[in-house]
Amino acid sequence: MNKPLVGAFLAALLLGAGVAPAVAAEPAGSTSEVSAEAAPQTKYTAPDTVPAAKAVTFAGTVALSNCSGSVVRIPDAAPTDPALVLSNGHCMESGFPGPGEVVVDQPSSRTFTLLNASGSGVGTLKASKIAYGTMTDTDLSLYELTSTYQQIEDSYGIRALELETAHPTAGTAITVASGYWKRTYSCDIDGFVHQLKEGRWTWKDSVRYTPECQTIGGTSGSPVIDDATGKVVAVNNTGNESGQECTDNNPCEVDENGGVTVREGINYAQQTYNMVPCIGAGSKIDLSREGCALPKP
Numbered sequence: 001m002n003k004p005l006v007g008a009f010l011a012a013l014l015l016g017a018g019v020a021p022a023v024a025a026e027p028a029g030s031t032s033e034v035s036a037e038a039a040p041q042t043k044y045t046a047p048d049t050v051p052a053a054k055a056v057t058f059a060g061t062v063a064l065s066n067c068s069g070s071v072v073r074i075p076d077a078a079p080t081d082p083a084l085v086l087s088n089g090h091c092m093e094s095g096f097p098g099p100g101e102v103v104v105d106q107p108s109s110r111t112f113t114l115l116n117a118s119g120s121g122v123g124t125l126k127a128s129k130i131a132y133g134t135m136t137d138t139d140l141s142l143y144e145l146t147s148t149y150q151q152i153e154d155s156y157g158i159r160a161l162e163l164e165t166a167h168p169t170a171g172t173a174i175t176v177a178s179g180y181w182k183r184t185y186s187c188d189i190d191g192f193v194h195q196l197k198e199g200r201w202t203w204k205d206s207v208r209y210t211p212e213c214q215t216i217g218g219t220s221g222s223p224v225i226d227d228a229t230g231k232v233v234a235v236n237n238t239g240n241e242s243g244q245e246c247t248d249n250n251p252c253e254v255d256e257n258g259g260v261t262v263r264e265g266i267n268y269a270q271q272t273y274n275m276v277p278c279i280g281a282g283s284k285i286d287l288s289r290e291g292c293a294l295p296k297p
Helices: 008-017 148-155 273-278
Strands: 031-033 061-063 067-071 082-087 101-105 111-115 121-134 139-147 173-178 183-198 199-207 221-225 230-238 250-254 267-269
Touching: 008 121, 067 148, 067 173, 067 221, 067 230, 082 121, 082 148, 082 230, 139 148, 173 230, 183 230, 250 267
Parallel strands: none
Antiparallel strands: 031 183, 061 067, 061 111, 067 082, 082 139, 101 121, 111 121, 121 139, 173 183, 173 221, 183 199, 183 250, 199 267, 221 230, 230 267
């Protein structure tokens, strides 16, 4: 996994010392960091082309104590629904769920720092429960908040990020936006992995990034945003750090025939379109809904 960090104090120490965490190297130009005062960067649009979508910002992302995340909604969510925060299953305060373990409706009082477009913390959001969490087939957690989408928008002027409802495609330009580090990573979807195996866990149909997205510890749970639509297509979760095969922090790819491929330095995410059918009226998790294929307890 892109390891969750022990706490915000570590980030403060690292950033205060002026060094980056020694989890993964970052090639020049692959990342951007935005200070609280900086204006969000806009992408260059060549003449005589269709204007590009608005550059991805940090608005709607959140910082957890050890990971990243985002406030998300399904397309038909009501303003009065309790808001949801998306992160990784391995970022839950209860620890890594074991293979086959699914957490549903577990009380939680976890807090999240909400960020605005430039990466400044503008408020604290509080969970009422872990609505869903697992590391089986996928690596995700969904927290239900004590605030509604409308209350968040009224208080902070920030709208939740919308979840894409369709399977993404290879070649899509994406941005991984880390609320923990206030840093973005831009690359493309390189392809999809039949099975991604890491230690005791196996994930299905994972997103593989092109090499430019050199995500690091603390970026776990970051939304993966389609640059053209601004919608969330995946949640960042892991990468092969040292070239080992199928070990912790060194996932391997397994194809339909059982063939194993190791890609040192390549990072991955879990798709999120398959969550949408599992979210029903009131933005409540309902694993019995038609089309919901998330693992069940």
